Amino acid sequence: MKILVWNEYRHEKQEEKIRKVYPKGIHEVIADFLRADGHEVRTATLDDENHGITKEILDDTDVLFWWGHMAHGEVPDEVAYLVRDAVLDGMGAVFLHSAHHSKPFRYLLGTSCNLCWRESGDSERLWVIEPSHPITRGIDRSFFLPEEETYGEPFVIPTPDKLLLIGSYSGGEVFRSGCLYERGNGKIFYFQPGHEAFPTYYVPEVQTILRNAAKFVAPTEKIHVTCPHVRHVTDTEGYVIG
Numbered sequence: 001m002k003i004l005v006w007n008e009y010r011h012e013k014q015e016e017k018i019r020k021v022y023p024k025g026i027h028e029v030i031a032d033f034l035r036a037d038g039h040e041v042r043t044a045t046l047d048d049e050n051h052g053i054t055k056e057i058l059d060d061t062d063v064l065f066w067w068g069h070m071a072h073g074e075v076p077d078e079v080a081y082l083v084r085d086a087v088l089d090g091m092g093a094v095f096l097h098s099a100h101h102s103k104p105f106r107y108l109l110g111t112s113c114n115l116c117w118r119e120s121g122d123s124e125r126l127w128v129i130e131p132s133h134p135i136t137r138g139i140d141r142s143f144f145l146p147e148e149e150t151y152g153e154p155f156v157i158p159t160p161d162k163l164l165l166i167g168s169y170s171g172g173e174v175f176r177s178g179c180l181y182e183r184g185n186g187k188i189f190y191f192q193p194g195h196e197a198f199p200t201y202y203v204p205e206v207q208t209i210l211r212n213a214a215k216f217v218a219p220t221e222k223i224h225v226t227c228p229h230v231r232h233v234t235d236t237e238g239y240v241i242g
């Protein structure tokens with residue numbers, strides 16, 4: 001499977017305390033544990049040529065992971081539309097944490113994707129709602145993150161096709177933390193944990209879920225559906241034959 005891990009890669013470059021958590025960037029940590037599954041994994045960042053995204057690159061990608069936060073607005077619409085259209089044709093996509101506000105995610109879901117949030121030292125317990133789903137395979141009924149940014153409802157998303165996980169925080173909030181969608185021919189998974197200041201992507205259960213998600217959202221086939229004008233063809237007796 002060919003996977004592209006895209007990261008905005010600004011917090012890690014600009015803030016020493018974030019760089020301590022992810023010295024080579026969040027994308028490299030995610031790419032490493034996906035490579036351990038035998039996938040062909042590339043990385044791309046906002047400051048790369050063409051922001052790391054072209055149609056050719058996406059045509060050669062089965063699953064795209066996307067992490068962004070402070071620079072969503074620097075992703076040009078043309079790039080976001082390329083991602084949206086690739087998903088509609090069948091590319092799988094996994095949107096991570098603050099990528100809830102990324103342009104590709106919002107353009108695919110069609111809502112504001114706003115949510116409530118605060119950073120106040122909460123811990124989080126993630127509860128598995130669908131224990132038989134391939135994405136939650138290998139996870140016990142719940143797992144614990146000692147530190148995570150609090151996200152709270154209302155999360156302004158369309159009702160997920162399947163809700164796989166709910167996060168509950170020590171401060172009392174709950175949040176739809178694992179949401180699955182189909183858009184066009186593509187599958188989309190949104191996963192809430194992953195604030196840049198915490199070592200969330202090193203947590204074994206988080207890695208298990210994201211490795212499972214890569215396999216689950218991978219396309220069986222990519223098909224660009226067009227809208228041709230189909231003319232009736234009739235035989236000599238007037239029956240439609242094509």
Ligand code: ZN
Nearest residue numbers: 098149195196
């Ligand atoms: Zn965050």
